[in-house]
Each structure stands twice: as C-alpha cells, then as structure tokens.
Amino acid sequence: PSGCGxxxxxxxxxxxxxxxxxxxxxxxxxxDGEDIYAxxxxxxxxxxxxxMVFQKPTPFPFMSIAxxxxxxxRMDRSLSRSRIAELVEQSLRRAAxxxxxxxxxxxxxxxxxxxxxxxxxxxxSIAPEPEVILLDEPTASLDPQGTQRIEELVFELKREFTIxxxxxxxxxxxxxSDTTTFFYLGMMxxxxxxxxxxxxxxxxxxxxYITGRFG
Numbered sequence: 376p377s378g379c380g381x382x383x384x385x386x387x388x389x390x391x392x393x394x395x396x397x398x399x400x401x402x403x404x405x406x407d408g409e410d411i412y413a414x415x416x417x418x419x420x421x422x423x424x425x426x427m428v429f430q431k432p433t434p435f436p437f438m439s440i441a442x443x444x445x446x447x448x449r450m451d452r453s454l455s456r457s458r459i460a461e462l463v464e465q466s467l468r469r470a471a472x473x474x475x476x477x478x479x480x481x482x483x484x485x486x487x488x489x490x491x492x493x494x495x496x497x498x499x500s501i502a503p504e505p506e507v508i509l510l511d512e513p514t515a516s517l518d519p520q521g522t523q524r525i526e527e528l529v530f531e532l533k534r535e536f537t538i539x540x541x542x543x544x545x546x547x548x549x550x551x552s553d554t555t556t557f558f559y560l561g562m563m564x565x566x567x568x569x570x571x572x573x574x575x576x577x578x579x580x581x582x583x584y585i586t587g588r589f590g
Contacts, residue, residue: 376590380561381541382430385509388539389425390418406506423447426500430512432492434484434499441480443495447503462502470498471528490521497528501536508532510540514547526551545585549573557581 386392387400390411403410411421426447434443444463448454454462463480467473472494476487484495493513500508510529514522529538529551542548548555549569556566557580565578576582584590 376559376584377543379558381543381558382511384558384563385427385511385539385541388507388509389422389427391422391427393418419450423450423503424505425507425509426503426505427509427511428493428496428500428513430515432489432496432516434487434492434495436483436485438484439481440476440484440487440495443484444498444502446499451503466498466502467495469501469532470494471524471531472498488521490517490524493517493521493525494528497525497532501532505536507537507539510538512541512543514542514544522547545573557584559584 383392388404388411392398392400400412403412405411406421406424409416411425435446438446441460441463444466445459448459448462464473464477467476472491475491476482476495479486484492487495493516497508497513514525517525526547529540532538533553540548540551552569554567555569555572557564557572557576557578559580565572565576565581567577572581573585576585
C-alpha cells in the first residue's frame with residue numbers, strides 16, 4: 376500500500392536517500408559483493424551502476440532530447456562526440472523512442488508527452504549501461520497507453536538489466552515481475568516468486584492485502 380516504505384527502500388539501493396536532509400541508514404547493501412555504503416564508494420559513480428527513474432517524469436528542462444540522454448555519458452571524458460551520439464541513438468532505440476524523436480533530437484525535452492518523457496528518462500538511465508535500474512512507480516502519472524508501453528519495455532530490458540520496480544498496483548506487479556516483495560508499515564513482510572506470492576502467500580498480512588481485506 377501507499378506510505379509503507381517502498382520508495383524509501385528503493386532510494387537506499389543507490390544512495391538517493393542521502394539527498395534528503397537528515398536521512399540515514401543502518402546496515403549494508405551489497406552489489407557484486409561490495410557494500411555500496413563503504414567509505415571508498417563514490418555515490419555519483421554508484422548511480423551510474425544503479426540508475427533510477429522516478430514516479431513523475433524528470434527530464435532536464437533546459438536540455439534537448441539528445442542532451443538529456445547524454446547527460447550521464449558526458450561524465451566519461453574518454454567518450455568522443457561520435458561515440459556519445461551512437462550511444463544516444465542506441466539508448467533511445469532500447470527505450471522504444473527513437474522513431475518518435477529522431478527528427479527533433481535538438482528540440483526541448485519538455486515538448487514531449489508524459490509517456491514520451493518517461494521513456495526519455497528511461498533512455499537516460501540505461502545510457503551508461505548500469506547493472507541495475509530502479510523504477511519508482513514509473514507509470515503512476517501515465518495514461519493506460521503510456522503504462523502499457525513502459526511495461527512492454529520492462530519485459531524487454533529485464534533481459535539485459537536487473538530491474539527493481541515499486542508499484543502499489545497489484546495487477547501491474549503480477550504482470551511484470553518475476554519475484555515480488557510485499558511491504559507493510561515499513562516492514563518487508565514477504566518475498567518470493569510472483570506466482571507463489573499471489574496464489575499461495577505464506578504470510579497472513581500478504582493474503583489479507585491481496586484478497587482486498589485492507590489497503
């Protein structure tokens with residue numbers, strides 16, 4: 376349900392919660408066996424390995440469509456302009472947006488529709504080739520058609536990336552996920568294969584939520 380800590384948990388996976396004054400964490404998060412909270416781990420470099428797309432589309436307003444996708448790539452000074460242009464096109468294709476914007480790459484990203492902006496943010500996130508993509512209710516502000524496009528992309532991209540998606544839409548969770556975790560009041564109640572969680576939950580709270588007894 377809303378307000379149970381899903382987004383807060385998601386933000387700890389790439390240290391985005393550190394941008395909130397007073398936020399803190401106790402414990403470790405391991406990525407490839409390395410604690411991302413170790414002193415020698417740069418949060419900026421980490422976020423290239425663990426990208427994030429937010430609930431509301433967040434294109435950079437003063438950048439063009441191409442510049443938005445290239446934003447993270449420009450941190451790598453070894454990339455030539457031609458290589459960046461190749462990666463921009465590649466990322467837009469993977470986000471199923473290239474055919475819609477290829478003739479206006481220099482135009483403002485703010486001229487895109489909401490669904491297109493969200494796919495642009497997804498293209499920006501995958502451009503640096505992260506290991507993990509975090510999706511924080513990425514379809515909450517989209518219409519049904521935009522939602523379907525994002526869900527189709529998740530199916531395609533999960534072949535290449537580990538994807539962690541937060542949603543309080545149970546039907547969406549059942550459609551797009553391989554494993555499901557149920558959070559309630561800040562606690563992780565249950566985790567398992569999606570089919571098992573939805574058809575034979577082990578915890579009473581999970582069953583009560585899925586069957587509509589609360590929430």
